[in-house]
Amino acid sequence: MVATSEKVNLTGFDLKAYLTQKQQLVEVALNNALPMQYPETVFESMRYSLLAGGKRLRPILCLATAELVGATLDQAMPTACALEMIHTMSLIHDDLPSMDNDDFRRGNPTNHKVYGDAVAILAGDGLLAYSFEYVARETRNVPIDRILEVISRLGRAMGDLVSGQVVDIESEGNPNIPIETLTFIHNHKTSALLEAAVLTGAIVGGANEVDRSKLLRYAKNIGLAFQIVDDILDITATSEELGKSAGKDLTAEKATYPKLWGLDESRRQAQALVHQAKAEVSGFGEKALPLMAIADYITARKN
């Protein structure tokens, strides 16, 4: 998978072990971040979705980038948790009957199927508000101006998620939407938070402008690749593999990259974007191994 033109050799880097170790740290941090309290219903609902597993890709991207630019995991962990809270709340609200009306997520009934629409909406609101509070209150040993920039960046990413979801809903039933609209949806619904994950990691670590630009281009490339692969998996993977309904894009008459380009060309485009993403960070040398391996993982993943 590693292009020969790249300076960094990924051989010997055990991505699986890296991801497992980081996932475990994130699980512990998320569990501690949101303890049960009264009223139990809504905290149980928040914890149900927040602690339902998942790849934890956004927190891991944040932690990996923070370490790349010299920060510690402890410095970045509140931001990493906030990213997952925002991601989770967006899934809870997207799954609602009045939105995408999904019954399953990560192999389990969706939040509103278990707790009802009202609590699911409130659990999402609670997670969103708490994500900002948590970063503001729990970040340690990071200059305050960086914390403020993280909060601002997280807010913007959430705004992007909202904009992407609105255009997505408005485009449903129209399989012939222009490529610009499809790109807008994906840039906002998917890439925005992946970019925020990388950028907030860079901000926590105090990366300079040049490094930030490289990392942002890395993030933009993997963000789009991630979405293309999502579209491919919706067609090629089973519901069991995905942990959610497969083939939904087809039945919902959604525009997708495979519909636009075909499956083979979509795979090629995703590969090219991953290649480009890795090239952006190859100049960081060995330190960039996690980010480069994560880029490969995005096209290789099965769910």
Added chain:
Amino acid sequence: MVATSEKVNLTGFDLKAYLTQKQQLVEVALNNALPMQYPETVFESMRYSLLAGGKRLRPILCLATAELVGATLDQAMPTACALEMIHTMSLIHDDLPSMDNDDFRRGNPTNHKVYGDAVAILAGDGLLAYSFEYVARETRNVPIDRILEVISRLGRAMGDLVSGQVVDIESEGNPNIPIETLTFIHNHKTSALLEAAVLTGAIVGGANEVDRSKLLRYAKNIGLAFQIVDDILDITATSEELGKSAGKDLTAEKATYPKLWGLDESRRQAQALVHQAKAEVSGFGEKALPLMAIADYITARKN
């Protein structure tokens, strides 16, 4: 209305002019804070509710407290706007069919009646995220540690709104809930954001601990008085005066203070709380006139 034991004479303070002037400043600031952009649907929906008028009590409490402790309006305005964004988003979500199912708000159709449930949910999410981003990005000439504390406090208040709404929903259909539960609901659904309004104003202005405590007690007292008056108005005012359905608490079998204490005793309790609130800030002298007049306004209001 002014108790003779108080040191500050409210005679000559033109509350109406004060509120009108501050409301106008807040309207301009809110309008500028959230310009139209693509995708128009959701920004129109956010602006529809955010700019629908209303008393702007929370922003005004924030501005009045900030000025009381020596800050300028400019320093506090982003926080004041954020409070109204949070208040507005909580109303949008509370009005949804799966929650309180209200068709009218401030005399106009509720957000979801105009834009549909999906956009209303997303508009609320967008306003909530933007409130934090806006404070982080737009606050000027305020030490950064104070801005961070404001964000943390706003997040907590939003968490309280969520908790209050959950217990409120769970208590519906049970008119015999204990007074502790009723108090929990009101402390969280109503008082929390009024307290946050006063406290964030104090934080922006760098109030010391002693002054903060006085202001917090002021806020707690007007918060509870506000809710008691809301319950009274639900019985005594017309839907036209309220701009929303009157008598809803009765039909929804909600526990209220008038049901618990009767109308007369509820009025006495509200008066006593306002009296206590004014006493808490009377030591600030002339500077406290706006907060004292606002306290009186809370029991005198008709909607």
